[in-house]
Amino acid sequence: MMRTAGKILLLCAAIVTTGCAAVVVGAGAGAGVYTYVKGELTRSYPTGFDQTESAALESLAYLKMVVDEKVQQESGTIIKAHMKDGEPVTVKIRTIRNDMTEVAVRCGHVGYWNRENAELIHATILNTM
8 A cells, every 4th residue: 555655656746847847948948948849849039030030041041951942821930941961951930929939940851850950950040140
């Protein structure tokens, strides 16, 4: 009986800790924290949409990535590009509020996401601003 109660208590502690970590990541998103979910590396920037979109396009050009398509949507912009080796890159930009945008970068093919390249793109966007 005591072992079962201990396991339940440990499980509850893990759930609470995981829940708090998700809140901390979400709260710190504006402070330069990345979230990485299913191959997409996301970060918030304390800039307006136009400035962020411009910085993203400049960053891709600086990194010698070819922009294949730029689609304006009601919720933001999706930029599809590729690297020299043909690896696809997708950059999604959306407005969180007037002075805050969110950028999600995905590099690579399904199941073979390249987090390092996504981090490089984010670092270049930050330096471009």
